[in-house]
Amino acid sequence: MIIFLNQLWSAIGHVFTYYTLHDFLIVLGLLAVDFILVLSLRSHLQDPAKKRILHLIGGFIPILTIIIFQTYLIIMSGGKLLLSQTNLQLVILYYFILMLDNKTQIILESLLALGMLGYFLTQQSISSVQLGLGILGLIIVVLSSYYINANRKKILNNMYLYVFWMIIWGSSWWLILILGVHNGAIYQYLALLIKFIVLMTIVHYLNHFVRSALDRYLRIEDSSKKDFLTGIWNREAFNQESEKSFQLFQLNQRPFYFLMFDIDNFKAFNDTYGHTTGDNVLKSVTAQVQLTLENTSLESNFYRLGGEEFGIIINNATTLEVTSLSKVLAKNVKRHPIVYDGQTLTLTISMGITVIKAADLEFDTIYQRADDALYYSKEHGKSAITIEDQLIEIK
Structure with missing residues (x-):
């Protein structure tokens, strides 16, 4: 047990580095830009047909953000694919599942999970147990993503539900991604999952702070445009x-x-x-x-x-x-x-x-x-x- 804990602690030390903080700040910047972009488009497009187009485009925003960030990581690492930094992409995915009422992104995420599983199967020899866990992870990713998106308001307003579904969703993704880690052990899996939970918890509190401030501003702005007697627009x-x-x-x-x-x-x-x-x-x-x-x-x-x-x-x-x-x-x-x-x-x-x-x-x-x-x-x-x-x- 002590040996396992030492291995886990060592693995946690390896996944949390200076580059984690550096790249995490970049992710926060990308999320802020995406958030502003979505709000801006929503406020300017009134036509129902254009709203449908916006809805479709909105589903691609998380995937495009991940592609941009992953391209940056590959360039900075000299052309290598570093799965240890994949948690940052998971943060982007989970953030938008909670923030956007958009089924397109759920479909794209499901296809991404399926594609990652298929890719790892072709790159190395995988045991039947690993394959079974990978398929289980894929199923849970699809089902939990749909449920989280459909119940995002309830989950965002309840910290216990937020943590529960964050662990379920993150652990199911890592059942797939751990297949790409050479000789991936249980302590490596747990270390990477812990990293995701820590990063996503930070994002949650930052998002809660920003949205609370924005909601207060919008309520004040909204009340200034309402007629005090009838409650309609003034x-x-x-x-x-x-x-x-x-x-x-x-x-x-x-x-x-x-x-x-x-x-x-x-x-x-x-x-x-x-x-x-x-x-x-x-x-x-x-x-x-x-x-x-x-x-x-x-x-x-x-x-x-x-x-x-x-x-x-x-x-x-x-x-x-x-x-x-x-x-x-x-x-x-x-x-x-x-x-x-x-x-x-x-x-x-x-x-x-x-x-x-x-x-x-x-x-x-x-x-x-x-x-x-x-x-x-x-x-x-x-x-x-x-x-x-x-x-x-x-x-």
């Missing part, structure tokens, strides 16, 4: 997103509709029943519109522009779809009155809708056109919709 968020939609149209002709509405007779509600009732009117209308938008397949964003005035940006839709949605919105608001002191107060809204046109040079032109359409609806009886000069009364 005017600042509208200004940013409307400009982004306009720029996307200029770049790739991605069309969008702008729907503006306000609550009919809102001033009378405030003057007659008080500002508390006025606030309840705003909340009720917002809730009905939000619920309706959530139950439609159309891509939309909902904003409070100020007072009783609201706006909705609808992407990739037809005039027929937008007209149908606007009717449903108006009818749902009307079907849900509020009660004040035993009195039922019916709520209605008036709308103005327009679509971006090739001749529009700025978003303000679109905004003014929708505002004019809204004014036309209110001037012709309220509880109405005006879209492209067509007036639709809501009964």
Whole structure:
């Protein structure tokens, strides 16, 4: 036993070197770049078709990162493949399994594990026991990777689960990789596994620190763009997103509709029943519109522009779809009155809708056109919709 522990300690000393720290810092840099790249692409691609492309590309990011890093290691070692540094590649793989909801990377990782097993089988003589352990490792790698990716949020939030699956996943990978170590013994296997666990634990805590700081920043930024009363996006968020939609149209002709509405007779509600009732009117209308938008397949964003005035940006839709949605919105608001002191107060809204046109040079032109359409609806009886000069009364 003492001899085995001495061998294990010696093996651990051999796998943890100065170069481990040097290369680990490079891995952290690669992970940071990849993390920023993924966040950047997600924030800029809104089109569903492009999202699918991004999803596919995202699956290749871990493998490409490993190829880049492995190429660097081979060059630095004079053309040699050093399996003692493979833990750094495993860190990259495991990190992305936990960070990205992407089945493409699981398929690619499974193919990589299969390829590594096949490669080692052709390079040296392997006993039936080693072969059996290698195949077992391959099976566990595939199944555990799929499970970890599917349950990554639960695993990330529970340190015991994180450590458990880290050991299962890492040990199964080394059941395959140890086949490439000449005369690989159990103490070498354990030393390499311990190295992976130590490195991945460091990554976990660094990642937890960075993500916690990022989450706090995003919550603060998000709250600054939310309307305090209704909880929907405010005017600042509208200004940013409307400009982004306009720029996307200029770049790739991605069309969008702008729907503006306000609550009919809102001033009378405030003057007659008080500002508390006025606030309840705003909340009720917002809730009905939000619920309706959530139950439609159309891509939309909902904003409070100020007072009783609201706006909705609808992407990739037809005039027929937008007209149908606007009717449903108006009818749902009307079907849900509020009660004040035993009195039922019916709520209605008036709308103005327009679509971006090739001749529009700025978003303000679109905004003014929708505002004019809204004014036309209110001037012709309220509880109405005006879209492209067509007036639709809501009964």
